[in-house]
Amino acid sequence: MRRTLDSNPEDLPLNISIPAPVSAAVGHRDMANAIRFLAIDAVEKAKSGHPGMPMGMADVVTVLFSRFLKFDAADPMWPDRDRFVLSAGHGSMLLYALLFLTGYDGVTLDQLKAFRQWQSKTPGHPEYGHTPGVETTTGPLAQGIATAVGMALAERLSNARFGDDLVDHFTYVMAGDGCLMEGLSHEAISLAGHLKLNRLIVLFDDNEISIDGPTSLSCSDDQLARFAASGWSVRRIDGHDPEAIAIALEEERRSNCPSLIACRTVIGFGSPARQGTEKIHGAPLGVSEVEATRKALQWPHPPFEIPEAVLTAWRAIGARGQDAHKAWIGRTLKVEADVLSRFENALNGTLSAEYDQALHKIRDGFATDRPSIATRQASQQVIDVIAAALPNLLGGSADLTHSNLTHAEVQRPVRRGCFNGSYIHYGVREHGMAAAMNGIALHGGFIPYGGTFLTFADYSRPAIRLAALMGVRVIHVMTHDSIGLGEDGPTHQPVEHLASLRAIPNLLVFRPADAVETAEAWDCALRAEKRPSVLCLSRQALPTFRSPGGGRNRVALGAYLVIDPEDERDVTLIATGSEVAIALDAARLLASDNIRAAVVSAPCFDLFAEQPNEYRSSILGSGPRVGIEAAIEGDWSRWIGDSGEFVGMNGFGASAPANVLYREFGITPEAVALAALRCISRFRMKAFA
Numbered sequence: 001m002r003r004t005l006d007s008n009p010e011d012l013p014l015n016i017s018i019p020a021p022v023s024a025a026v027g028h029r030d031m032a033n034a035i036r037f038l039a040i041d042a043v044e045k046a047k048s049g050h051p052g053m054p055m056g057m058a059d060v061v062t063v064l065f066s067r068f069l070k071f072d073a074a075d076p077m078w079p080d081r082d083r084f085v086l087s088a089g090h091g092s093m094l095l096y097a098l099l100f101l102t103g104y105d106g107v108t109l110d111q112l113k114a115f116r117q118w119q120s121k122t123p124g125h126p127e128y129g130h131t132p133g134v135e136t137t138t139g140p141l142a143q144g145i146a147t148a149v150g151m152a153l154a155e156r157l158s159n160a161r162f163g164d165d166l167v168d169h170f171t172y173v174m175a176g177d178g179c180l181m182e183g184l185s186h187e188a189i190s191l192a193g194h195l196k197l198n199r200l201i202v203l204f205d206d207n208e209i210s211i212d213g214p215t216s217l218s219c220s221d222d223q224l225a226r227f228a229a230s231g232w233s234v235r236r237i238d239g240h241d242p243e244a245i246a247i248a249l250e251e252e253r254r255s256n257c258p259s260l261i262a263c264r265t266v267i268g269f270g271s272p273a274r275q276g277t278e279k280i281h282g283a284p285l286g287v288s289e290v291e292a293t294r295k296a297l298q299w300p301h302p303p304f305e306i307p308e309a310v311l312t313a314w315r316a317i318g319a320r321g322q323d324a325h326k327a328w329i330g331r332t333l334k335v336e337a338d339v340l341s342r343f344e345n346a347l348n349g350t351l352s353a354e355y356d357q358a359l360h361k362i363r364d365g366f367a368t369d370r371p372s373i374a375t376r377q378a379s380q381q382v383i384d385v386i387a388a389a390l391p392n393l394l395g396g397s398a399d400l401t402h403s404n405l406t407h408a409e410v411q412r413p414v415r416r417g418c419f420n421g422s423y424i425h426y427g428v429r430e431h432g433m434a435a436a437m438n439g440i441a442l443h444g445g446f447i448p449y450g451g452t453f454l455t456f457a458d459y460s461r462p463a464i465r466l467a468a469l470m471g472v473r474v475i476h477v478m479t480h481d482s483i484g485l486g487e488d489g490p491t492h493q494p495v496e497h498l499a500s501l502r503a504i505p506n507l508l509v510f511r512p513a514d515a516v517e518t519a520e521a522w523d524c525a526l527r528a529e530k531r532p533s534v535l536c537l538s539r540q541a542l543p544t545f546r547s548p549g550g551g552r553n554r555v556a557l558g559a560y561l562v563i564d565p566e567d568e569r570d571v572t573l574i575a576t577g578s579e580v581a582i583a584l585d586a587a588r589l590l591a592s593d594n595i596r597a598a599v600v601s602a603p604c605f606d607l608f609a610e611q612p613n614e615y616r617s618s619i620l621g622s623g624p625r626v627g628i629e630a631a632i633e634g635d636w637s638r639w640i641g642d643s644g645e646f647v648g649m650n651g652f653g654a655s656a657p658a659n660v661l662y663r664e665f666g667i668t669p670e671a672v673a674l675a676a677l678r679c680i681s682r683f684r685m686k687a688f689a
């Protein structure tokens with residue numbers, strides 16, 4: 001697998017021909033310098049940013065975009081385009097310069113001049129959905145490479161379903177030393193190598209510099225050996241030699257496994273005083289050094305001025321893919337109507353009519369049968385029926401399939417060379433799984449879900465946060481959601497996780513209380529096209545309290561009344577998940593003392609917060625309130641107010657059977673009833689005062 005080829009043309013197999021440079025009129029040097037100086041000038045104007053990486057990698061991306069990348073700047077969302085992921089997101093000006101030069105709509109010279117400014121299309125780091133041509137949000141190092149693994153996997157999965165005519169593209173990643181130092185990169189590299197994702201090519205900006213100085217300060221890894229050990233095809237080239245870059249790309253595109261091309265570059269290439277040092281990583285060059293760099297690189301043009309011939313050549317590159325694009329459209333017209341409609345439905349993430357029926361049927365079945373099962377088991381039953389109705393549902397787990405209960409009967413495993421399966425064994429790689437799911441969702445064609453224990457949400461949190469920031473539909477199935485998991489003890493018992501996940505904007509955190517709510521939570525998550533979701537599910541069995549009738553999805557309201565005393569209520573008990581049953585028992589205890597308690601199930605704080613004020617007030621009531629959740633209090637005061645009480649955890653859990661833990665930590669119907677009485681009396685005292 002390991003190659004020592006130094007990109008000597010004589011080493012090439014005879015049948016390989018390398019695409020020629022696109023423009024005969026303009027040389028490679030000027031094409032690459034256009035990128036360098038747009039980056040230099042934009043950083044200079046913004047007085048902040050990272051010029052070093054774009055200056056160093058300009059030669060590599062010039063060759064990639066001009067001779068290899070399949071794209072059509074006029075249609076950034078063409079499904080069969082190659083993906084280009086800038087994992088080293090701090091070098092965002094590299095990408096913005098390319099998008100401007102190749103002619104992406106809206107990425108104008110004025111936008112480059114507004115680099116890093118309020119509401120510009122050129123924010124500090126690339127943001128998906130904000131700038132056309134940006135395939136994923138990057139900046140947190142290694143997220144890009146790990147997301148790209150998901151994209152490359154989605155490409156193979158789609159290809160297996162729809163064939164070469166519709167799906168046949170590469171995913172290119174530009175990653176730096178920082179990306180490869182991050183632990184996440186290991187999970188990503190390992191998974192990609194295992195699955196032999198041969199359409200994935202990583203261009204490593206092998207400049208041996210990071211912020212603190214030479215990478216030798218902190219890292220001695222032999223990156224080529226490391227990737228090779230994970231089953232990658234690897235090589236090192238001179239990243240400033242266009243022909244070496246072209247040969248490497250051409251060869252690696254034919255590899256039967258993922259490829260790493262370590263491009264030995266000089267950071268800040270062309271800056272006489274700073275190149276090759278950390279000084280050029282993340283600071284403007286300054287007027288005199290910019291001048292010196294212009295001279296050194298023979299680029300006499302004023303800031304932001306691209307000579308017409310150079311711009312024309314770059315624009316031709318932006319249009320180079322139009323023929324391939326047209327040919328692809330032609331092929332789509334030739335495929336059978338039902339294949340095309342399946343393809344379109346997959347790309348649009350459509351929920352089929354069969355899905356609607358299946359979901360309603362199982363939800364109503366739960367309401368009628370009222371099973372006493374764990375919500376993870378209810379989820380398993382939901383997945384079983386919806387997977388059969390949703391061909392674009394893509395399951396998986398980080399090696400906890402049998403605990404998360406995430407595998408549907410109809411799902412066959414995805415394996416290397418066998419991509420028509422729909423269940424991914426992500427291995428013990430929670431972070432890699434979460435990032436790959438982002439890539440799968442961004443690529444399109446699938447709705448990914450993946451399982452782990454809720455306590456390990458911490459391992460995947462950075463990728464979950466990015467999913468929320470990007471607004472992509474990925475579904476995290478996180479089971480064993482409280483001390484209710486019992487004997488595994490405090491390492492496995494989440495206490496702060498609900499609060500910390502709820503703190504992420506644009507993330508839906510569901511904690512269903514019974515089988516019916518579990519089905520409804522799945523429905524909400526699947527319909528949330530622009531938001532990720534976390535389904536927090538119990539290990540232990542919970543009674544079903546919802547009854548048949550009323551087709552309305554109550555979970556979609558975020559919170560609703562389970563017990564609604566007909567007259568005035570004395571107190572409102574608000575609970576989530578497994579604690580709703582405790583609240584219901586507490587209400588019964590209070591009723592025996594003639595205290596009228598309303599019980600609210602609040603499976604999703606985020607959705608409840610979005611309801612109109614009147615609805616929220618009608619649910620919460622105007623009297624005293626008690627919140628119950630086997631977790632730390634977090635921002636429960638939002639719902640219970642200053643005079644409310646919270647019954648939950650104050651610290652970590654412990655190892656014991658669940659019922660013992662609930663008793664010892666005081667999360668019982670009796671404790672809730674007492675808290676309610678205290679609240680009521682405080683409330684009345686206040687009223688009299």
Ligand SMILES: Cc1ncc(C[n+]2csc(CCOP(=O)(O)OP(=O)(O)O)c2C)c(N)n1
Nearest residue numbers: 053139140141176177178179209210211281
């Ligand atoms: C997870 C994460 N940690 C830290 C940073 C801050 N940071 C941005 S770039 C960088 C150094 C990256 O070095 P390298 O990849 O070699 O980039 P180069 O210096 O070659 O541009 C760091 C630490 C970050 N963006 N993401």
